[in-house]
Amino acid sequence: MMSFLEVFQYTRQDSAVHNLDPRSKMMLAFTLAVISLLFLNIIPLMIILMAMLPLLAAAKSLRRWARSMKGMSYLLLFIIIFNTLLSTVSNPFSHSIALAIRLLALMTSFSIFFLTVHPDQLAQALIQMRVRFEFAFAMSMAMRYVPTLGQEAYAIMDAQKARGVELDKGNVLKRIRNIVPIIVPLIIVSIRRALSVAESMESRGFGASENRTYMELLRFRRRDWAVLFVSILLLVGSIYTRLFVTLPIWMLFQLPF
Amino acid sequence: MALVEFADFSFKYLGADSLALRKVSASVNEGEYVVITGPSGCGKTTLCRTANGLVPHFHRGYIAGNVFIDGQNTRDATVAKLASTVGLVFQNPANQLVTLNVEKELAFGPENLGVVPEEVRQRVEEIIDLLNLEHLREKHPHEMSGGEQQRVAMGATLALKPKVLVADEPTSNLDPRSAELILDIIANLNKRNGMTVILVEHRLDLVAKDASRIILMDKGQIIADGIPRDVLSMDISSEIGVGIPKATQVYKRLQAKGIELSRVPLTGEELALLVGEAKRR
Numbered sequence: 302m303m304s305f306l307e308v309f310q311y312t313r314q315d316s317a318v319h320n321l322d323p324r325s326k327m328m329l330a331f332t333l334a335v336i337s338l339l340f341l342n343i344i345p346l347m348i349i350l351m352a353m354l355p356l357l358a359a360a361k362s363l364r365r366w367a368r369s370m371k372g373m374s375y376l377l378l379f380i381i382i383f384n385t386l387l388s389t390v391s392n393p394f395s396h397s398i399a400l401a402i403r404l405l406a407l408m409t410s411f412s413i414f415f416l417t418v419h420p421d422q423l424a425q426a427l428i429q430m431r432v433r434f435e436f437a438f439a440m441s442m443a444m445r446y447v448p449t450l451g452q453e454a455y456a457i458m459d460a461q462k463a464r465g466v467e468l469d470k471g472n473v474l475k476r477i478r479n480i481v482p483i484i485v486p487l488i489i490v491s492i493r494r495a496l497s498v499a500e501s502m503e504s505r506g507f508g509a510s511e512n513r514t515y516m517e518l519l520r521f522r523r524r525d526w527a528v529l530f531v532s533i534l535l536l537v538g539s540i541y542t543r544l545f546v547t548l549p550i551w552m553l554f555q556l557p558f
Numbered sequence: 559m560a561l562v563e564f565a566d567f568s569f570k571y572l573g574a575d576s577l578a579l580r581k582v583s584a585s586v587n588e589g590e591y592v593v594i595t596g597p598s599g600c601g602k603t604t605l606c607r608t609a610n611g612l613v614p615h616f617h618r619g620y621i622a623g624n625v626f627i628d629g630q631n632t633r634d635a636t637v638a639k640l641a642s643t644v645g646l647v648f649q650n651p652a653n654q655l656v657t658l659n660v661e662k663e664l665a666f667g668p669e670n671l672g673v674v675p676e677e678v679r680q681r682v683e684e685i686i687d688l689l690n691l692e693h694l695r696e697k698h699p700h701e702m703s704g705g706e707q708q709r710v711a712m713g714a715t716l717a718l719k720p721k722v723l724v725a726d727e728p729t730s731n732l733d734p735r736s737a738e739l740i741l742d743i744i745a746n747l748n749k750r751n752g753m754t755v756i757l758v759e760h761r762l763d764l765v766a767k768d769a770s771r772i773i774l775m776d777k778g779q780i781i782a783d784g785i786p787r788d789v790l791s792m793d794i795s796s797e798i799g800v801g802i803p804k805a806t807q808v809y810k811r812l813q814a815k816g817i818e819l820s821r822v823p824l825t826g827e828e829l830a831l832l833v834g835e836a837k838r839r
């Protein structure tokens with residue numbers, strides 16, 4: 302059901318897009334997202350969406366993207382139906398379609414970033430963008446311990462079931478109450494773990510030196526400058542177009558209802 | 559002065575009702591391999607924490623006496639400052655791996671201390687070679703077995719180039735084979751690289767033969783301290799119930815029956831040899 306979230310999950314690949322600096326990709330994704338927010342007509346939004354497909358193909362992730370979008374089709378259908386029924390604009394169906402395409406375009410622009418940037422690289426990018434090391438590291442540690450926490454939750458669930466707690470019985474209220482014997486031990490275990498992790502980090506000099514070094518720094522290469530330059534150009538161009546240029550009639554095409 | 563020196567050190571955790579360490583005095587010289595053992599709750603972990611300043615800087619409490627590490631009093635030196643002198647390896651491997659791949663993990667310590675990038679890279683490669691981690695290089699902690707995780711955790715500590723390696727039951731969460739591998743690595747570090755080692759371990763049958771000294775603790779005190787053969791053949795060792803090697807136990811039974819072997823055996827082979835000798839006599 303949540304399979305569409307896969308487009309935001311890093312996949313290891315060797316591709317031109319993966320090898321770009323995360324900072325240039327950040328700018329690219331930001332630009333694409335802003336452009337999708339600037340327009341609300343079917344044709345321009347379609348153009349933007351289509352323009353992103355070659356990027357996904359270059360990232361060798363087109364199939365993954367397609368699969369996730371299929372997973373999202375119900376959600377889209379839902380949005381379109383409800384919007385059409387509840388909207389007060391003159392062509393509600395056309396408007397809803399445009400909204401759905403905009404959502405797709407937004408998701409795709411962010412997925413180009415998250416699909417191709419390892420959490421470590423993201424942390425490193427943030428650090429080199431002057432975010433404090435502690436914050437960036439906290440983020441990467443969250444990624445590190447999410448699976449561990451999941452395992453722990455399952456272990457606790459099993460233990461409680463073995464002791465006779467019936468987790469999946471009863472009405473909604475009862476089920477919500479059933480979460481308590483899972484959550485409480487989970488919190489206690491996590492606090493203990495956090496202490497032990499902190500002990501280990503402290504022992505290895507965490508926060509010791511004001512001038513922490515990094516084994517590998519991200520480097521902006523010529524292609525990164527190119528991506529950055531093109532992104533800025535696109536961004537400025539589309540903002541200008543939106544504000545001062547009247548789009549040709551065919552671009553403003555709407556469905557008749 | 560010895561590399562590690564406990565001088566009448568006592569410690570009580572904040573909120574605890576009894577002392578975790580009472581008047582502990584001991585010293586460890588360079589190149590030694592000291593095994594610490596004793597029943598649960600006797601203060602072994604606390605002693606390890608004391609060696610790198612986690613006690614009293616991270617775990618607060620009441621202290622008396624002093625601990626000197628390479629000449630520095632741990633009351634004055636921070637944990638971070640001691641990190642390049644004393645490397646601590648803990649019991650639970652998963653809690654010691656805080657990054658998303660092995661290379662980053664090995665680099666974490668040196669980076670924290672501000673070592674220049676080229677040298678960090680060099681140390682990482684050395685450790686990967688030393689501990690055979692090549693195939694794990696890019697792995698997420700979740701993709702590794704407990705034994706592999708502990709090997710990486712040890713590597714991450716060694717990357718700080720400490721003078722003393724302190725390991726607190728590094729094998730207690732591992733299967734027997736991984737445990738032996740870890741203990742072999744530690745013994746080799748001591749033998750080949752001359753690394754000073756302090757190891758907390760219950761399975762004395764696996765470590766007694768390599769150790770140069772055994773310290774026996776009970777209720778926060780050191781109750782015996784000497785070469786393995788002496789400590790293990792003392793009556794007090796069997797009284798408080800430490801894991802005395804089978805060969806040494808047989809030695810004691812034979813002695814009770816009036817059969818005296820020429821020395822205390824620590825392994826099966828040694829025992830067989832000594833029994834053979836005694837028979838010929």
Ligand SMILES: Nc1ncnc2c1ncn2[C@@H]1O[C@H](COP(=O)(O)OP(=O)(O)OP(=O)(O)O)[C@@H](O)[C@H]1O
Nearest residue numbers: 571572574578597598599600601602603604605617
């Ligand atoms: N963080 C803490 N806060 C309060 N008391 C503690 C803390 N850690 C340990 N203690 C207490 O200090 C004493 C010594 O504990 P320590 O963990 O050093 O024993 P240990 O020999 O390592 O035991 P084990 O073999 O079970 O690991 C115990 O009585 C324990 O309850």
Ligand SMILES: [Mg+2]
Nearest residue numbers: 602603604726
């Ligand atoms: Mg302990």
